[in-house]
Amino acid sequence: MTTERVAFRTCPLCEAGCGLEISVNGSEVVRIRGDMNDVFSKGYICPKGSTLKQLHEDPDRLRQPLLKRDGRHVEVSWDEAWEAVNSGLTEVINKHGRESIGAYLGNPGAHNLAAMTFNRVLLTAIGSRQRFSASSVDQVPKQVSAGFMFGTPVSVPVPDLDRTDYLLMLGANPYASNGSLATAPDWPGRLEAIRARGGKIVVVDPRRSRTAESADEWLAIRPGADALLLAAMIATVFESGRAEPGDHLASHINGLEDVHQALAEFTPERVEKQVGIDAATIRRIAIELCDAHRAAVYGRIGTTTVSFGTTASWLVDVLNVVTGNLDKEGGAMFPLPVAASPTTRGKKGIGKGFKTGRGKTRVRGFPEALGEYPAALMAEEISTPGAGQIRAMVVVGGNPLLSTPNSDQLVAAFESLDFMVSVDIYLNETSRHADVILPPPSHLYRSHYDLALLNFGLRSVANYSEPVFELPPGVPDEWEILARLAGIAQGLGADANPVAVDEVTIRSLVESAVRDDTCVIAGRNPDEIYEALSSPANGSLRGPDRILDLLLRIGPFGEGFGANPDGVSVAMLKRHPHGVDYGALVPRIPEVLRTPSGKIELAPPELLADVPRLRDSLSADPEQVLLVGRRHLRSNNSWMHNIRVLVKGKPRCTLHIHPDDAARLGVIDGAPVRVTSRVGSVVAPAKITDGIRPRVVSLPHGWGHSQPGTRQSVAREFAGVNSNVLTDHEEIDPLSGNAVLNGIPVSLSSVATA
Numbered sequence: 001m002t003t004e005r006v007a008f009r010t011c012p013l014c015e016a017g018c019g020l021e022i023s024v025n026g027s028e029v030v031r032i033r034g035d036m037n038d039v040f041s042k043g044y045i046c047p048k049g050s051t052l053k054q055l056h057e058d059p060d061r062l063r064q065p066l067l068k069r070d071g072r073h074v075e076v077s078w079d080e081a082w083e084a085v086n087s088g089l090t091e092v093i094n095k096h097g098r099e100s101i102g103a104y105l106g107n108p109g110a111h112n113l114a115a116m117t118f119n120r121v122l123l124t125a126i127g128s129r130q131r132f133s134a135s136s137v138d139q140v141p142k143q144v145s146a147g148f149m150f151g152t153p154v155s156v157p158v159p160d161l162d163r164t165d166y167l168l169m170l171g172a173n174p175y176a177s178n179g180s181l182a183t184a185p186d187w188p189g190r191l192e193a194i195r196a197r198g199g200k201i202v203v204v205d206p207r208r209s210r211t212a213e214s215a216d217e218w219l220a221i222r223p224g225a226d227a228l229l230l231a232a233m234i235a236t237v238f239e240s241g242r243a244e245p246g247d248h249l250a251s252h253i254n255g256l257e258d259v260h261q262a263l264a265e266f267t268p269e270r271v272e273k274q275v276g277i278d279a280a281t282i283r284r285i286a287i288e289l290c291d292a293h294r295a296a297v298y299g300r301i302g303t304t305t306v307s308f309g310t311t312a313s314w315l316v317d318v319l320n321v322v323t324g325n326l327d328k329e330g331g332a333m334f335p336l337p338v339a340a341s342p343t344t345r346g347k348k349g350i351g352k353g354f355k356t357g358r359g360k361t362r363v364r365g366f367p368e369a370l371g372e373y374p375a376a377l378m379a380e381e382i383s384t385p386g387a388g389q390i391r392a393m394v395v396v397g398g399n400p401l402l403s404t405p406n407s408d409q410l411v412a413a414f415e416s417l418d419f420m421v422s423v424d425i426y427l428n429e430t431s432r433h434a435d436v437i438l439p440p441p442s443h444l445y446r447s448h449y450d451l452a453l454l455n456f457g458l459r460s461v462a463n464y465s466e467p468v469f470e471l472p473p474g475v476p477d478e479w480e481i482l483a484r485l486a487g488i489a490q491g492l493g494a495d496a497n498p499v500a501v502d503e504v505t506i507r508s509l510v511e512s513a514v515r516d517d518t519c520v521i522a523g524r525n526p527d528e529i530y531e532a533l534s535s536p537a538n539g540s541l542r543g544p545d546r547i548l549d550l551l552l553r554i555g556p557f558g559e560g561f562g563a564n565p566d567g568v569s570v571a572m573l574k575r576h577p578h579g580v581d582y583g584a585l586v587p588r589i590p591e592v593l594r595t596p597s598g599k600i601e602l603a604p605p606e607l608l609a610d611v612p613r614l615r616d617s618l619s620a621d622p623e624q625v626l627l628v629g630r631r632h633l634r635s636n637n638s639w640m641h642n643i644r645v646l647v648k649g650k651p652r653c654t655l656h657i658h659p660d661d662a663a664r665l666g667v668i669d670g671a672p673v674r675v676t677s678r679v680g681s682v683v684a685p686a687k688i689t690d691g692i693r694p695r696v697v698s699l700p701h702g703w704g705h706s707q708p709g710t711r712q713s714v715a716r717e718f719a720g721v722n723s724n725v726l727t728d729h730e731e732i733d734p735l736s737g738n739a740v741l742n743g744i745p746v747s748l749s750s751v752a753t754a
């Protein structure tokens with residue numbers, strides 16, 4: 001007989017990181033609900049959180065490796081799978097060299113402790129510069145602008161939601177996404193609290209999203225024009241004589257006058273036609289921002305996945321600075337993550353700064369950013385012959401054939417590969433091309449700590465989750481899969497030992513920490529630190545948990561290997577299953593800076609150099625029909641579509657279209673509409689709504705599950721169409737390499753139905 005027990009765990013599905021209370025009976029999940037005692041989420045969850053149960057039980061979720069034989073995927077033993085990986089990768093490396101191996105890391109890895117600690121080990125072992133990830137269809141522009149301005153790509157200011165009086169949000173829909181690059185559970189509740197205390201929320205979005213509906217004001221911008229709007233607001237602030245960063249920043253800024261000079265020409269009157277918001281409104285919002293006691297400007301996916309992604313991201317923070325709201329309570333503040341991060345390591349207040357372009361793509365010489373090349377250029381790197389051509393791909397937790405630009409081109413490229421291995425829980429639109437699929441165990445078998453996203457936390461919170469279930473015998477943990485793959489890539493053979501890879505990894509991290517003069521364990525004996533981490537007294541930690549323990553203990557609240565006995569460690573967090581809250585955001589200028597000057601670089605040359613292109617954009621045709629994406633609370637990019645409870649109901653993959661445009665086309669609600677871009681064409685049912693600007697249409701991303709050879713029976717039932725058939729691989733933000741997924745020029749036509 002088994003008895004019911006309760007496990008506490010942080011939800012790994014999105015950045016909000018809500019606490020879950022999971023009731024289990026033996027190996028069964030009985031129910032999942034919000035953890036009322038979680039220090040950050042206090043019981044809040046969204047509809048996805050409880051579906052970890054369905055995900056765990058999903059019969060389509062892979063439990064055994066798959067090998068492609070005669071064009072079909074068949075289940076094989078782990079030994080057989082590793083043999084196939086070893087021979088496939090080794091053959092390509094021996095024939096064509098390491099540069100012929102490409103790697104793509106998907107978005108779920110950012111929410112995954114094993115991936116956060118061992119993906120880098122894998123990439124290093126592969127030894128190729130052909131690295132791609134979901135970052136370049138998402139947030140990399142914000143990281144690039146933060147790097148140039150503040151010194152590291154994780155120095156991203158976040159809106160201090162819980163204390164602000166005025167929030168200007170551009171291209172963000174936290175009612176659907178739960179917030180992003182600004183980690184906090186229950187964004188909707190936090191936004192409602194702003195209004196309840198008399199504050200104001202203004203949402204800038206081509207669509208009247210759920211977030212816009214709940215705001216005080218919705219400004220229906222033309223897609224892709226955020227940088228122009230922000231430039232005009234900044235010009236207004238200077239012109240009105242109100243540009244005042246505040247005493248707290250006065251001696252820590254370079255380039256204030258340079259920004260003034262560069263942006264003065266972008267008056268509201270000059271940009272209003274392109275932006276689609278009248279000049280008087282632009283001026284009014286700019287002045288409201290200046291006058292608000294505590295205000296924050298926050299830009300997200302709609303500002304980064306556009307042609308001016310990095311420039312718009314830069315201008316968000318310039319506006320925060322010139323209105324006196326950077327690094328101020330209730331303004332835009334720098335998080336203080338609990339685990340050691342680039343903003344808490346090294347010398348305080350100064351650093352090497354940030355660079356892009358340390359490598360260039362083979363085919364068109366596009367510069368790297370954050371050690372990666374643009375996902376939009378992956379297809380040409382695979383398809384274009386010559387030295388360094390990608391012949392094999394390693395894909396970890398990603399579905400780029402649905403989530404990156406010009407899917408048809410990328411499908412053809414993947415079909416030409418000599419070898420491919422996917423680490424994935426599903427046989428999906430991308431992994432169907434793999435020769436071998438290595439499935440990690442369900443989330444409930446793994447430990448968890450949000451190592452990446454807590455870098456953007458609205459509070460300094462630490463929350464460690466132990467596995468809910470013990471792994472069944474013979475099933476490797478996710479980190480063991482990644483470590484063994486790394487060993488094979490390194491040339492250690494099919495039986496490469498993940499434990500040995502783990503040992504080398506932790507030893508090298510410890511060595512680096514004790515060599516760092518600024519680290520709390522500087523100069524200590526590395527063997528002693530290694531023992532303290534690995535000993536039975538410390539729980540015999542291994543793999544990601546041991547790496548996490550090191551990062552926690554040398555972090556700003558860390559136990560410091562004896563220096564601060566009450567400080568944080570994995571052992572301490574195990575005693576606090578609801579997490580530990582180290583408090584609200586605190587001012588961090590100047591210690592947070594890692595620029596060579598030790599100042600905020602308000603006018604980085606790389607960004608000033610983009611101003612002429614911004615000027616040129618004023619001549620674009622304001623009547624062109626543009627496509628934007630959208631997200632739904634029950635969706636999570638291209639995955640979670642195999643969970644029936646999340647996808648059932650009215651079809652969601654519809655084309656939102658304004659009544660005027662529908663009338664011009666002669667289509668009625670539900671009628672099929674053909675959408676055609678430079679690179680492709682799809683047909684989707686119309687959803688006529690006045691919640692979108694005229695001459696803008698919207699399709700959600702992540703759909704298109706009708707490809708042959710997949711094993712996602714529910715997703716196939718609710719297939720929808722793939723919006724990335726329409727996105728253009730040639731349209732890239734030149735500063736970051738991010739794809740343009742919003743503001744795609746399209747034409748529309750009605751489709752005759754029989």
Ligand code: SF4
Nearest residue numbers: 011014017018046049
């Ligand atoms: S908001 Fe995000 S973290 Fe919270 S329950 Fe939903 S999916 Fe999970």
